Amino acid sequence: MLRNLFIRGSEFFSGTDTYTAKVTSDGELAVTSTERERNNGLHYQNLAIGATEYSVIVDLSDTTNFPHTSTGRIDISWLKAEIEKASSTAVGEVELGVITRIDGTDADIDYLWGLKFLKGTTIQFGEIINYAPSQLKFAASKYITNVSESNVAAVNTGASLDSPFGNISPGLGDVVVKQTWVSGTAYDFDLEMMYHSEV
Numbered sequence: 694m695l696r697n698l699f700i701r702g703s704e705f706f707s708g709t710d711t712y713t714a715k716v717t718s719d720g721e722l723a724v725t726s727t728e729r730e731r732n733n734g735l736h737y738q739n740l741a742i743g744a745t746e747y748s749v750i751v752d753l754s755d756t757t758n759f760p761h762t763s764t765g766r767i768d769i770s771w772l773k774a775e776i777e778k779a780s781s782t783a784v785g786e787v788e789l790g791v792i793t794r795i796d797g798t799d800a801d802i803d804y805l806w807g808l809k810f811l812k813g814t815t816i817q818f819g820e821i822i823n824y825a826p827s828q829l830k831f832a833a834s835k836y837i838t839n840v841s842e843s844n845v846a847a848v849n850t851g852a853s854l855d856s857p858f859g860n861i862s863p864g865l866g867d868v869v870v871k872q873t874w875v876s877g878t879a880y881d882f883d884l885e886m887m888y889h890s891e892v
């Protein structure tokens with residue numbers, strides 16, 4: 694049997710049942726709040742990397758300085774990563790991960806995305822990934838990986854790591870980037886992301 698469906702103001706009617714309708718601020722879509730509407734923008738740049746460094750890209754628990762509302766996990770919808778080597782001799786890798794355990798001594802990190810580079814004539818390259826309509830979910834229960842590190846002494850609750858917001862202390866569930874330098878000259882790393890948080 695077909696039912697009449699209609700929307701009035703902030704209510705959604707289906708037959709005799711009434712529901713609260715979630716409508717975007719521009720009235721674009723009713724019933725649900727889209728990932729696009731909840732996305733936040735982020736830009737991080739680190740120059741002249743000549744040693745392995747860790748940076749916090751999104752602080753999960755900081756909803757004041759990082760524009761998201763929930764503290765369950767971070768989802769990435771879109772990312773653009775660029776590497777520019779000082780010369781063709783630079784060798785290294787950048788990896789995006791999530792802190793799955795941390796204390797005052799060290800941390801465990803699961804990596805969900807990476808970009809490796811070797812010696813070669815190309816000195817500038819990058820990658821753009823659009824995960825929509827899904828997302829890259831930064832939570833241990835949402836991703837399977839065998840690329841991980843345990844007992845990382847450089848990442849601990851007493852450390853002060855670089856971030857898009859300045860130096861901060863890392864915490865459980867934070868999205869981090871490991872910028873590995875192996876040999877050769879230094880390199881620059883540039884990251885742009887669209888992300889949102891989930892409960």
